[in-house]
Amino acid sequence: MTQRQANMDWMLKDLAAGVPQTRHVVLLSADGLRxxxxxxxxxxxxxxxxxxxxxxxxxxxxxxxxxxxxxxxxMVVIEMDGGFFYLMAAGAGAYLAVLADEGVDAGLMGQRMRDLVLRIGEHLSSPPRQEDGTSR
Structure with a gap:
């Protein structure tokens, strides 16, 4: 785990702790990398x-x-048997994804996700990759 990942994991923990029934929280780049x-x-x-x-x-x-x-x-919200899936734009080239059980307060989840993105959005971004595969 990189230092950057460790610094972001606590932000995601705060979201999960603030919304009961949260199952998974993932921050990803636009090209699908965790x-x-x-x-x-x-x-x-x-x-x-x-x-x-x-x-x-x-x-x-x-x-x-x-x-x-x-x-x-x-933002995309999908309600399915057993729960909800949320996907929200979270900065330049980054997205925040959450899976939650069906008992989740759907409005609270959307609000907490927006709050997180607004509060620390500059940390929730993925710089474009260079041709050699590295980030800038």
Whole structure:
């Protein structure tokens, strides 16, 4: 775990602790790489991050059909049997994903996610990769 990941993990813990029924919290880059996680193991966090990259791309494509839209996804909420999935834009090139049990207060989760992004959004970003694969 890098120092940057360790510094971000506590932020995600704060979100999970503040909203009962939270199961997994993952911070990911736009290309689906896990940047930080809380409440889940690395394999699950990696699968969530990869799936979210496709979902945010799909949401942006659908959003581009709206008049006056640039196709920028802000938030996706999916209610399914057993719980909720949230995906929110969280800074330049970064997204915040949360899986929660069905007993979660859906409004509180959305509010706490927005609060987290607003409070520390500059830390929740993924710089673009250079051609050699490194971040700037």
């Amino acid at each position: 940047m930080a996680q809380y409440g889940t193991d690395t394999d699950v966090a990696d699968r969530i991050a990869a799936a979210c990259a496709g979902l945010q791309s799909l949401a942006a494509a659908v959003g581009s059909e709206l008049p006056h839209s640039q196709g920028q996804m802000r």
